Amino acid sequence: MNRYLPRSARTYLALATILALTGAVTGCGPGGGGDSGDGKNLTMWTFKQSHVAALQKAAESFKQKTGIGVTVEAITPDDAFIARTQAAAQTRSLPDVFEVHTNGDDFTFGAAGLLEDLTEEATWTDRYLPSVAAEGTVTERYFKQSQEKGAKSAGIKLNQRFSVPLTIGTFGIVYANKERLTAAGITESPKTWEDFVAALAAVQKARPQDGGLSIGFQAPTTGMEWLMQPMAYGKLGKAGFTGLFSNDPARNWTSANGRSVLDSYNQVTPYWMPGTQTLTIDDADLAFAQGRSSFVVGGTFTLAFLSQNGMNTENIVTFPVPSPKGGAVPELSLAPFALTGLSVSATTKNKDGAVKWLEHLAQTDVASQFAKDALDIPPVDLGGDPTGNLGPVLGAMIGSFGSGADAYNPGDTTHQPPSYDAAVVARSLMELTPLKKADVPTAAAGVQKIIDGYWSGK
Amino acid sequence: MTTDVPTSLGAATVTRGRTGRGRGHRRRYQGREVAWAYAFVAPAIVLFAVMGVYTLFWGLQLSFVQWNGLTPTWLWVGLRNYTDLLWASPVFSPPVRAAALNTVWVMIAAPLLTVAISFPLALALNRARRFVGLLRSVYFVPYITTGIAVYLAWQYVLEPNGAINTLLGALGLGSLSQPQGWLGNPDTALPTLIVIMVWSAVPVATLLYLTGLQTIDPALTEAAQIDGASWWRVNLSVVWPLLRGITAVILLLNLRDALQGFQIFLIMTDGGPGDHTNVLGLQTYRLAFQSELAPTLGLASALGWMLFVAAVVVAFVNLRVTRER
Incomplete structure (x- = not known):
């Protein structure tokens, strides 16, 4: 066929073929999604599917106000988000704005030079709740942590700000089926760990088929970080709790303190929903929403999923994971922290527009609407009556937040060794419960061996 | 010309x-x-x-650097990634050793079971005189449907209230059922996944054996039968040796899948419960993309290269063994 083409056409054909193939293999061709916007419109990546519609709604009002459009793209699950970001970092095709895990991804991305330092630009932080206003900023503790050998955030500088909060909340909230709790004779939320275990036993006895506790152990950190750690904080207090993660045998998991915490945690073993060790977080929540379990442990963010999957929110009782009797913190509360934040890419062609978008989302009316649409808690100070703005369930959850030394803050990870990977530790802990393959001393030794490895920096 | x-x-x-x-x-x-x-x-x-x-x-x-895929530069660590994975690091080497053990079990069980099932199945299908097309299609279905949807369907079948436990209960074999589900019990999770891998691999293996059976000169089997050989003796002593080359290919393909494949483990258990179904392919993926942005991409690459070397060695040994016979 080639010989029927004129010479010039053949030349163009050959060149087009070469360019097309070269473009394809280098990934530099036009239309490769995810690159920074055109300087006017913005692109934004999020790893939270439940935030997309709410962000798009906020983007409509932003466009009316500024003329700048925002295209929101969800990339899930988390490992796909990470892989996409890694690839985009190498090809410099990052979006203008990221939703990030606060005090985690933002510091790692910032250390890699992928994010703008927002210290100067973030002038609206007084709109946030005081307890979370500084989140996303490199404080003394995070800076010190970044200088440890093997730290993920090595390279960040003191007082840099890489994100502003978008959603706040906490882990360690137990959701219980109100009707089943009442039917089993439990009319008040458990106030102690022992009460909680007794409630589990009562509902399990009344409903052997579906009376159990579900948690998404396929993400093994859920059991450890959402259930055991709040209880451990209540039992030991802040100093005792942080000591568990040290390499000091008198304070860590192999100490009397550590074994005592694991003993208490092991008390829930008979009450797990059958097969909970195979469930993802969504599966575990779904089991609760569909009535296949009577309790689920999650965070403030769990409510949105339960509601979206048909659970009647009026049939839910929520309470923080309680402290054991005689614990160092008898009235354990949960401190809110910034779960996710907003960061501006260092490659954006419209930094001003991106910063305006961040500021727009921090306006009280926009944040309230976002919260209602996403069923998530905003970081913005909504005044003394959040119920009026957000409705009774979200409002009540905000009302239950605590502060000070008696409040457990799951977002504070400064006591952990550098390069600590909670999933590795949590998989080891699963041998104790729910798998029942190890006793308390063996499980304690297994966990401590991994933590010692992180401290050694190897 | x-x-x-x-x-x-x-x-x-x-x-x-x-x-x-x-x-x-x-x-x-x-x-x-x-x-x-x-x-x-x-x-x-x-x-x-x-x-x-x-x-x-x-x-x-x-594989010789420490990097998280984000920074513009990386840290050269030489062979440390390899030594960390093999023995030096108390954090990275234990899961690799556990995953290697699981991988070895899969490498032994999956290919052998595939051959043990597909060869007799091919013999049976080769003898079938009625509904030949239908039967071959039915046995090929697992291959064309294998994928995420089928793995998710298997999850439902294997859960505590799933079809297998229900069936066992109905047959009066409730004592054999798994209250935590077949994937929830650390002792049954890996064998269950191996069975599903075999289920996925048998169709192609059967097809290859069928192809081989149809190339065998009937005169050879007829001669053996005339000499008084039973059906078993004919198949074991005449047909099986003639199909040795195909068996080698099947073993090689399944060994490669067992060594490097991790899709089924990622989708169905993500290595769980705990770490009981973690395999080397999945461990590589975890180090690359599930380590919370820790600088472990180099470790993932090093593990990938070790898997590559292992695959080459296995292929070489397999070919040598089958050639010598």
Whole structure:
């Protein structure tokens, strides 16, 4: 066929073929999604599917106000988000704005030079709740942590700000089926760990088929970080709790303190929903929403999923994971922290527009609407009556937040060794419960061996 | 017709075939024609250079560095990634050793079970006289439907209230059921996944054996039967040796899947419960993408290269063993 083409056409054909193939293999061709916007419109990546519609709604009002459009793209699950970001970092095709895990991804991305330092630009932080206003900023503790050998955030500088909060909340909230709790004779939320275990036993006895506790152990950190750690904080207090993660045998998991915490945690073993060790977080929540379990442990963010999957929110009782009797913190509360934040890419062609978008989302009316649409808690100070703005369930959850030394803050990870990977530790802990393959001393030794490895920096 | 192919474009000299118009005629390509040749070959060379050579060497280089995929530079650590994975690191080497043990079990069980099931199945299908097309289609269904949807369907079948436990209960074999589900019990999770891998692999293996069976001269089996050999003796002593080459291919394909494949483990258990179904392929994936942005991409690459070397060794041993017999 080639010989029927004129010479010039053949030349163009050959060149087009070469360019097309070269473009394809280098990934530099036009239309490769995810690159920074055109300087006017913005692109934004999020790893939270439940935030997309709410962000798009906020983007409509932003466009009316500024003329700048925002295209929101969800990339899930988390490992796909990470892989996409890694690839985009190498090809410099990052979006203008990221939703990030606060005090985690933002510091790692910032250390890699992928994010703008927002210290100067973030002038609206007084709109946030005081307890979370500084989140996303490199404080003394995070800076010190970044200088440890093997730290993920090595390279960040003191007082840099890489994100502003978008959603706040906490882990360690137990959701219980109100009707089943009442039917089993439990009319008040458990106030102690022992009460909680007794409630589990009562509902399990009344409903052997579906009376159990579900948690998404396929993400093994859920059991450890959402259930055991709040209880451990209540039992030991802040100093005792942080000591568990040290390499000091008198304070860590192999100490009397550590074994005592694991003993208490092991008390829930008979009450797990059958097969909970195979469930993802969504599966575990779904089991609760569909009535296949009577309790689920999650965070403030769990409510949105339960509601979206048909659970009647009026049939839910929520309470923080309680402290054991005689614990160092008898009235354990949960401190809110910034779960996710907003960061501006260092490659954006419209930094001003991106910063305006961040500021727009921090306006009280926009944040309230976002919260209602996403069923998530905003970081913005909504005044003394959040119920009026957000409705009774979200409002009540905000009302239950605590502060000070008696409040457990799951977002504070400064006591952990550098390069600590909670999933590795949590998989080891699963041998104790729910798998029942190890006793308390063996499980304690297994966990401590991994933590010692992180401290050694190897 | 024969044509002498030039050894290099640079020589640009070709002897046309001995028949036809160009018989005995030698001509030198013009510069423009050589340029055209280069232009048309260039895309393939660029593609191979980028997708093959560049990525190969880049990946090898990656195995000697510490990097999280984000920073513009990486830290050269030499062979430390390899030693950390094998023995030096108390954090990274224990899960690799546990995953290696699981991988070995899969490498032993999956190929052997596949052969043990597919060979008799192929013999049976080869003897079938009715509904041959239907039967072959039915047995091929697992292959064409294998994928995420089927793995998710298997999850439902295997859960505590799933079809298998229900069936066992209905048959009065409730004591064999798994209250935590077949994937929830650390003792049954890995064997269950192996069974599903075999279920997925049997169709292709059966097809290969069927192809082989149809190439065997019937005179050979008839001669054995005339000599008094039973059906079992014919198949074991005549047919099986003749299909040794196909068995080698099946073993090799399944060994490769067992060594490097991790899709089923990622989707169905993500290595759980705990770490009881973690395999080396999945551990590589975890180090690359599930380590919370820790700088472990180099470790993932190093593990990938060790898997590559293991795969080459296994293939070599497999070919040697089957050739010697």
